[in-house]
Structure formats: structure tokens, C-alpha cells
Amino acid sequence: MYDKMLNRTHKTHLRICKDWSVQATVSCILSESFGSSNVSIVAEEDIQNLSKAKAGGVLETVVKTVNECLAEAPRYGLKGPKMALGTTEVLEAINRCNSIGGPAGRFWALDPVDGTLGFVRGDQYAIALALIEDGEVVLGVLGCPNYPMRKEWLNYHHRYHRIISKLTPSTSESWDKGCVIYARRGSGEAWMQPLLHVNKNLVWPNSARPVRVSSIDNPSLATFCEPVEKANSSHSFTAGLAHSVGLRKQPLRVYSMVKYAAIARGDAEIFMKFARAGYKEKIWDHAAGVVIIQEAGGVVTDAGGCPLDFSKGIYLEGLDRGVIASAGANLHDKIIRAVDASWDSSAL
Template sequence: MIELANRKVLLTPVYMEGCLRLRKLCVKEKISAFDWSVQAIISWILSKSFGSKNVSIVAEEDVQTLSKPGADRLLKVVVETVNECLCEAYRFGLEGPESTLCTSEVLEAISRCNSSGGSTGRFWTLDPVDGTLGFIRGDQYAVALALIEDGEVVLGVLGCPNYPMRKEWLCYHPRYHSIISKLSPTTSESWDKGCVIYAQKGSGEAWMQPLIHVNKKLVWPNSAIPIQVSSIDDPALATFCEPVEKANSSHSFTAGLAHSVGLRNQPLRVYSMVKYAAIARGDAEIFMKFARAGYKEKIWDHAAGVVIIQEAGGVVTDARGCPLNFSKGMYLEGLDRGVIACAGANLHDKIISAVDASWNSSCL
């Protein structure tokens, strides 16, 4: 499993390189091409490492759309992007293809992203662009990959290309950096951004590998450092995260919960699973998400972040305090009201109690 984790960490920058290449496309093409390109790259590298018969991936996009008439232009972009990125694999300690992948090979790789999950066996779950609006706007987004065995998440990797190395910068759009940098020179400790955070179940450790640019080229040095959740357990000092978009979570309900447990800090509204990364790294203490009635949480939106926070010393459950269930297919079936992630058990217990006291009066 350690070897598996190492492979996972190494391949992460390869598909993050794809993020940068695809930024030049129009919005609709950008997202579509990004999704399929990442899925193809991940599938190909996993198959190269473990054999195609041993690779099964749960992902949102399937190969059918790319195979339809009229998808020629998009498919061409995907094939070109996949090959451009795989040519850079050697820079991250990985072996790329011996020759350029043809269209059928790229489609074959994507076709392995058709697993429906379940309670038995091994499969991967992948979210190639978690935080779509964040990606489009040049703000926070994440590439999330997790390994699930017999319904349990055993390995999680979060690639966060725009995650700044200092907590306070999370509150600002990355474009503000160009303005602030004119007022005060930045240092490697202040604005260097981009990291991969990962953890293996049962290890009791979570790690962060920063992405460092040298001469405008992405390099992958051996500079992983351990991370852990914050030691803050006083609600008055805690910071809580929530989704940026109101459609994804009830800001009014979480605001009421924050007030009832004594949270004084303004909420940190961040796109994507970067919220999980922020808690694991100690930049925030609480993540609360309560979706509107009828919305079903997908496993790829949580799997990687859950195991990372747990191994970093935190707690993640539903609103009843039960573990999230990743064994029922593509969705978190049986989820009670919402998801609560905390840096410690004391904060977690207070949030759970506040939910129970406030739920009946909510409109969710």
C-alpha cells in the first residue's frame, strides 16, 4: 500500500499539468476536455502500473459522449492534451507511453471509468475538477482521487493547484496577488501555491507535497512534510468552512449553527474539497455542509478528503455522528442531513448537538 500511495502522489502533478494547459479553451470546452483528459491520464497511468484488468474507476463522465457524432473537435483536444501531459511524466518519476496514444487508446482508457462502486472489491473514485466555478474563475479547485476497498476509503489524494501556503491568502481571489505583490514583495512563505495532500488509512499520518515552480517549469522534489489538524477546540477561536455557492449548502442554517455554538470568526467560503485540505492542514477547524432536500452527495466529492482529515487527526461524520458510507455505489446513501468535519472531537460534538437542537426549525 505504501508503494501504491507513492505512485499516486507522483502521478498527481501530471494531471495537474493538464489543468494549466486547458485553461486556454472556452468555458464549456475547458471543463469537458479537462474532465475527460484527467480521467484518461489517471486511467492510463493506473493501468500501466497495475494492469488494465485490475483498474476500475468511478467517475462522473463516461466515454459515450465523446464517441457520439459531432464530438470530433472535443475528442481531438482531449487526445492532444492527454499526450502532451503524458510526455511530461518523466519529470515526476513516472514512465510515459513509448509512443503517442491514438484516439482509440485514449477512449479505451476513459472507458475504464465506468465502475458503479459497491461494497466489495477494489475501485478508485475520481473527481477531475472539483469546484467547477473555482476552476473557471482561477480560484480554488481540486483534483481528487481515492482508493476504496470493500467499501472503505484506504487512500486519498487531493491536488490543489491554487492553494496558497499561508492561511490568510485563502480569503482572497488569486488575482489579488498581482495587486498585493506591487505593494509588498512576496516571499516563498507567503504566496507560493499549489500542493498535493495525501494520506493512507491506518497510518496516522497525512502529508503535503508542495508544488514548486523553477524557471517556470513544474518540478517534483522530495519535499513532503507532515500535516495535522488544528489544536483549537474553543468555538470562539475556530474558523469554519462552507461552500461558496448557496445552491450547494444552506448558508443561513450554518450561520445559525455558528451562532449557537459560539463561532465568532467569519466563515471561510472556499470552492471544492480544498475545504477538507484546509482542515487537514490546520487552516480551519470546521466544515459544515447541509444540502437542500433531494440533493444526493456523490462519493467522489468526499472520499479523498475524509481519509486525509481522519489521518491528520480530525473527525468526519454525517449530522448524526455516523461515518460516511462509501459502499452503496456512486452516492452517499443513508446520509443523515449533512456532512460535518472537525479538527477535534470536542468541536464535533458541539456541532452535532447544535444540529439536533436547530434542525426542526430549519427549512431544509
């Protein structure tokens, strides 16, 4: 039992360090590109909690990790700092992550580790970054370190397929390389590329390929995603909805915004999330995924058919019951009609 407690404590420490490290790294890269005075970020963690954690060595770990990450920046066509950052510079970078969003101006929404349990368990998680201008998402990026290049492998635990991948020849399609998916509002395209290359001489941006939502609009052939944790969404309600619209496949339960990536890439057709009463969705949990699916040809709305509103601060205020993402309008309309027919008996 003591060993389990130590292991759990270590994983929690690792997750906390990763959150702040990612925030600081992203803040530094954006500041290098646009100037620190022009960078405003809405993010999950704040500097006050990190300052309190100094005694536990967390801050030292964060500073070390940030410098290790920034040293890799040139490999991805980015400009890193001329010298290693100190504690003050890292804290300043994290302090730029204190925006509260709103309807006017430009800010970034960042989820440094979306899918905490997935990360801790070595399963699916994502780093999500979105640019929001005057309340509208104009750019979305999802980094999915454990996202398999083969659809069927999403149904299994990541570590199992890391073992399998060691038994097969290494290619750019290998399970353990992950991917980055991104899109810009109005472009009509979403793109994906490997997170890392087997061929280290290949320039990273040159491997991008377009992704598109699935063409399936027959519910009996469609796959739907939902959160793994029951606390985040009602599995019983989504199961009832799935049955009522003719979805026959088992749900694909995946941690994090990888669900959005799965729909954009055509690995699934529907994502449904209906949280318990009182839960408020945060903008960083959806912004990047929404624009990626839309530019890949899909549809994302609340359960009333209205666009998600990213102009009200850190929460999706005014959200009608839940979030629905679909590969096409026909499937989307069927889900919305099913929600309307079933909601009164949902107990949500």
C-alpha cells in the first residue's frame, strides 16, 4: 500500500510539473514569435500555486523541464532563447497565463495537459492551444502524444501497443510517435503530421497531410465517442441516445480532446458530452477541437444546435445541456432531435 501511495504521489507531482512546464514553454514560444507584450493566455494553472510549491522542488523541476523543451525548438523550425532561462523568466512566462478571456481582443486558450488521468495512466491525453479573437476561435492545435496512427488501436491501452510497435518495422505510421492536428478558421482544411520523425533528417513541417471527417451518415455504421469518466458525462444518457438514433457500435471512450481529433481524422463520427447539473465547461477543453472539426468538414454545437460561445470568459456560459460534435449535418440533426425527445427523463 505504501508503494502505491508513493507511486501515486510521484505521478501527481509529474502531472503538476508538466502543467506548469507546458504553460511556460508555450508562453515563451509565443512571446518569441509575437512579443511578450502581445501575448495573453487563458490557462488552467496560475503562478500563485507554483510560488507556494517552491519548497517541494516543483519550481526547480519546472525550470529544468522548460529549458530542455526550448532547447529542442530549432528542430521544429522555431526560435529558442539564446541562453537558458532562470527562475524569474519562467515565472514571468507563466504569469502571462492569467487572462480571463472575454468578448474583445486577442488571447490564447491553453490546456497544458488535457486528460489528466490519461496522462497519469500512460493513455490518451492532449496539449490543446487555440487562438481566440473577439470571441471567435480562429486557430486550433492539438498535440496528441499517444494517438495511434491506426484507428483500431484507439480501443486498446497505449502501453500494449508500444510493445506491439517494437515488434514491427519503424515507419512514420508507428503507434508511439503521436501526432499534431491543426486548423485555421476559414481555410476549409485541417492538417495532421507526426509528432516526431523516424527519419531525423526530415524537416518537421514538410510531413503534414490533410485530414477530413468521415463520410458515414448511417447511424448503424457510425462510431461515437464519449469521456471515459462517468463524472464528466452521463454514460447511461448517451447510451439511450445512441440506441434511439440507431447507433449500434460500442462507444469509443477516450480521455481528453483526442475525441475531437478522432472525429476530425475520420476515426469516429460523433462525440457527445452531457455533464451533470452544475458542471461548467471551460473554454480550453473545447476551443481547439471545435475549429479543427469544423474546418475538417464537421459540425459542433451545443445540444440546442447553437454554436459554442467562447466570448464569456473562461466558461462556456449559456451552454444548452451539452456538447455535440458530428462528422456531418445529418447525424448531427438526428442527435439533437433525440436529445430533445429524451431530455426530460435524463435526470441531468
